Amino acid sequence: MEQGKRESEQVAARALQLRSWRAPEGCALLARLAPAMAVVLALASGAAHASQAELSFDVTTVSFPSADPDLTPTIGAAENPVQVRVVVKGQQPSNPTQLTVQAAGDLMSGSDSIPVGRVTWTAQGQGFVSGTLSKTQPELVGQWLGKVDATGQLRFWLQNSWSYAVGAYSQNLVYTLIAY
């Protein structure tokens, strides 16, 4: 009987131990495994990632003046060329960086519109590429590998037409820089 009582007490003590261990058991287990997890992460990632990405333009607005379509079939923006700078730090040589642009819609003046695909740009500068604006998908403006400190010039062009209604048209372009 005495032995049975001692065994019961031991079981109770163990149960008490386990109960007191239950509340933080997940966190405690994670804490104990943290060093191992850190090693796993380091092995899995293999390389450092970008720590800083900066995109800047020397203007916030690009303007196309009114022009006779017969004399000016393609209108250049008054601000051409537009300076753009891309800075990415903390990159390993094989890590990519991309700059894209997507229009928020067509050029709008009240209910009148000019298709945003009528706007194109030409690019100068290492890594920068020319293209045509789209409202349905991001269009590539530039791409690089590793650390980046690139300055480019973008020139914007609007295809002119006699079909455009009189108005003051506007639309926003969102440029997105992603560095991995």
Place this chain on the structure above:
Amino acid sequence: MRKYAVAGTMVVTCLAVLLSMSAVGWAVTDQQTLTINAAVAAKAKLTLGVAAINFADSDPDDVPSIGASENPVSVTVKAHSGSSQTVTLTVQASGDLESGGDSIPITNVTWTASGSGFLSGTMDTSAQPAGSWTGSGQRDGQFSYFLANDWNYQTGSYTQSVVYTLSAP
């Protein structure tokens, strides 16, 4: 055992999430917005294929209506206008056909038109409609001119100017 299983599941789940994050790679980003502005102002441009038309002398019995030698004359109308605005083309003669003191009524000259929006009519010293359209665009048409022939005409070389006016509000 059950609590060990729960804890173990939590650990495995956390590891899986963390490993997947490392596999995708986290990225740093930046965004900037440029605003595009484009101005389209009202414009009107009219082009006629010739600067003068001529009616040859003819026997009124054989040729009661003389067609101009230059028929048909091309006409091109180009306009930037409000999308609901009316673009109009009119023609107005500066007087009758004159040869010294002799004259042929300008209303003896008519024209027929082809092309969407272009209108046929009769010359007059008041403005006459020659075309009407809605909104911006380029329109191409043709005018053919005719002079009603008559034995009453005095001999002579008659001339007059007509002015075409294109309006794009």
